[in-house]
Amino acid sequence: MYASTTVAATALLLSLASAIPNVRPRETDPALEPWVTVNEDGKPSTVTPVLSTISGSPTIISGAPHDLTATVFTETNYGKVSTSTGTAPIPTATDGDGAGSFPVCHNKDGDHVPWCLPTEGTPLYPGTTYYFTWDVSYFTVPNTTILVQGNYVNETTGEITDQAFESPKWSASWGFWSYKIDDSLLKYQSSKNITLQLATLTTGGKSSDIIKGPQVQVTTYPVYQPDTGKTPNQEALYIALPTVLGFIAICVVGTCIWNRKSRQIGLGNIMSRGRHGYGIGKSSRSRMGFGKKNKANERIQLMEREVEADGGEIYRDAPGRPRRDSDALGSLAGTPTEERRMDFYGPGSRDQRDRPEGDRNIFRDELRRQDNERL
Numbered sequence: 577m578y579a580s581t582t583v584a585a586t587a588l589l590l591s592l593a594s595a596i597p598n599v600r601p602r603e604t605d606p607a608l609e610p611w612v613t614v615n616e617d618g619k620p621s622t623v624t625p626v627l628s629t630i631s632g633s634p635t636i637i638s639g640a641p642h643d644l645t646a647t648v649f650t651e652t653n654y655g656k657v658s659t660s661t662g663t664a665p666i667p668t669a670t671d672g673d674g675a676g677s678f679p680v681c682h683n684k685d686g687d688h689v690p691w692c693l694p695t696e697g698t699p700l701y702p703g704t705t706y707y708f709t710w711d712v713s714y715f716t717v718p719n720t721t722i723l724v725q726g727n728y729v730n731e732t733t734g735e736i737t738d739q740a741f742e743s744p745k746w747s748a749s750w751g752f753w754s755y756k757i758d759d760s761l762l763k764y765q766s767s768k769n770i771t772l773q774l775a776t777l778t779t780g781g782k783s784s785d786i787i788k789g790p791q792v793q794v795t796t797y798p799v800y801q802p803d804t805g806k807t808p809n810q811e812a813l814y815i816a817l818p819t820v821l822g823f824i825a826i827c828v829v830g831t832c833i834w835n836r837k838s839r840q841i842g843l844g845n846i847m848s849r850g851r852h853g854y855g856i857g858k859s860s861r862s863r864m865g866f867g868k869k870n871k872a873n874e875r876i877q878l879m880e881r882e883v884e885a886d887g888g889e890i891y892r893d894a895p896g897r898p899r900r901d902s903d904a905l906g907s908l909a910g911t912p913t914e915e916r917r918m919d920f921y922g923p924g925s926r927d928q929r930d931r932p933e934g935d936r937n938i939f940r941d942e943l944r945r946q947d948n949e950r951l
Contacts, residue, residue, distance in 0.1 A: 610680045611640040612752065618674045620750060643667065644679050666694050669705035674754035681709040681751055688790050690714035691772070696790040700770075701797050705756040710774065712751045720748040723775040723783070724755070729791060731769060740770045740794075745777065757794060767795035 610624045625639045639645070643664060650659050667678040681692035688696070690711035700706060708724050724743035727736045740761055743753050762768055772789035 607636050607639050607645050609640065609645075611644055611677055612680055613677045614669070614675050614752075614754070616671070616673055616675045618754070620752065622680060640679065641677050644677060666698055667707050669707065669754050669756075672705060672756055674705060674707075676705075676707070676754075678707045678709060678752065681711045683711045684714065688788065690787070691774075691789040694772075694790060694792050696792075698790070698792050700757050700792050700794045702757045702759045702762065702794070705754055707752050707754055708772065709752045710748070712749055715748045715776075718749045721745050721777040722748045723777065724753045725773050725775055726770045726792075727773070729769040729771050736771060740768070748774075748776075761794045762796070767793055769793055 608625045608627060610622055612620050612622055614620050623638050623640075626637045628635050628637050644667065646664060648659065648661050650657060667676060669676040678693065681690070683690050683692050690713075691709075692711065693707055693709040694700065712718070722745075724746065726740040726742070728738045728740050729735070730737055741755065741758075743755065746753055761770070769791060770793070771791045774787040774789065775783045776785040776787070778784045
């Protein structure tokens with residue numbers, strides 16, 4: 577009887593356990609998380625959002641700004657719009673006085689307790705004001721005085737060298753300190769590694785405790801890199817590259833074969849250049865086009881010799897009359913020297929006698945005969 581009662585009780589418990597739904601912890605809505613707003617005077621105030629219902633729809637009143645709770649972000653860099661998802665970027669102030677907003681820090685058992693912002697490896701750009709935040713509940717004494725310090729780190733050894741910056745005496749209860757990154761922190765280099773720390777001060781103003789924080793990198797803004805497109809797929813390269821190279825090889829081989837069949841140069845064509853082309857044995861006058869005229873003169877001289885051999889006469893042009901000064905002087909030619917010329921037989925001579933028609937110049941005839949004999 578006891579056994580049957582135990583079995584029945586067990587079955588009832590199992591049925592009740594299966595009927596109860598799975599109870600899970602409620603996930604916190606990031607939009608309902610408290611956040612801090614800083615006015616133009618640099619004074620902070622904590623804002624706690626409230627979930628309400630307006631016109632039948634749930635509405636968050638005094639919610640955090642979109643930059644603190646959004647998970648999708650759009651960035652415009654050199655005219656190029658890019659969209660990214662993930663956590664929100666590090667909050668920055670809207671002006672040099674530190675006005676802006678940031679989420680309330682909660683870090684009691686995480687990395688770099690009690691630090692929240694900036695996180696490890698965050699790039700800090702000159703000219704921008706950033707919020708350095710920590711968890712206020714970490715300090716047992718609310719009015720603890722602290723110093724926010726930044727020190728240079730040796731990239732090779734990792735040792736701390738010089739101090740980069742330091743805040744004035746600050747109350748730990750504020751939970752933040754805003755600082756504008758200056759160009760001088762780079763020391764004429766493209767980037768510098770700086771480690772953060774909180775130094776608590778005693779009543780006498782001496783440092784009693786050092787709380788190490790994250791390491792950040794002060795660097796210049798990234799240079800715009802043009803989008804070169806997606807890298808080609810390796811599988812596509814394995815197929816396309818051999819195909820293209822094979823096609824080019826076929827074209828080259830086919831062209832060589834076609835030229836070999838269509839262009840045949842005979843030995844006679846090469847040797848004929850000496851007879852018809854630009855021969856080496858030709859004279860310079862023949863290459864310049866003067867050879868034809870010389871050949872014509874040679875033919876005329878051979879014909880003249882044949883005529884002379886047969887006893888014939890060869891017609892030649894009489895040598896031109898030499899120019900006299902009277903041809904150029906014109907009307908001035910009628911000078912007294914013209915009357916004193918020794919011409920006794922010409923017209924108008926003193927004895928009024930003409931030169932006989934049959935009279936010949938023996939001297940000129942002799943010269944003409946000698947010229948003919950030379951030919």
